[in-house]
Amino acid sequence: MSGSKDIQTEAKQMTKQIERAAAKAKANKCRVKFLGGRTYLVIRTYLVITPQAHKYTVRFHMLDGQRYGVCNCKAGAANMFCYHLIGAAIADTAVQHVRAR
Ligand SMILES: [Zn+2]
Numbered sequence: 001m002s003g004s005k006d007i008q009t010e011a012k013q014m015t016k017q018i019e020r021a022a023a024k025a026k027a028n029k030c031r032v033k034f035l036g037g038r039t040y041l042v043i044r045t046y047l048v049i050t051p052q053a054h055k056y057t058v059r060f061h062m063l064d065g066q067r068y069g070v071c072n073c074k075a076g077a078a079n080m081f082c083y084h085l086i087g088a089a090i091a092d093t094a095v096q097h098v099r100a101r
Contacts, residue, residue, distance in 0.1 A: 021081045021083045022086050025084075029051065030048045031048070034095055042061050043059055044059070044060045044061075045058070056072055057071070057072045058070070058071045060089075067092070071085045
């Protein structure tokens, strides 16, 4: 069966996507604004403003202790990793750290 091979290929592509998005996030510093959500709510929303002044909304939700993010840009709609997601994730991690104190 080639099923497990396909999953491996998919995982590799996913890793590449994340790496590319992370590099882009570094090159294009976005401003990230926390829009809402409380620690007891599982959904947190961020407004991401790119250097080109494009605005995207990134939402995170927790499922089984894992963080899942969705961006409303073209890449995000296609279920791809975009750099807005990375930028928002960095901000989200910082917010969570501050709140945990
Ligand atoms: Zn995006």
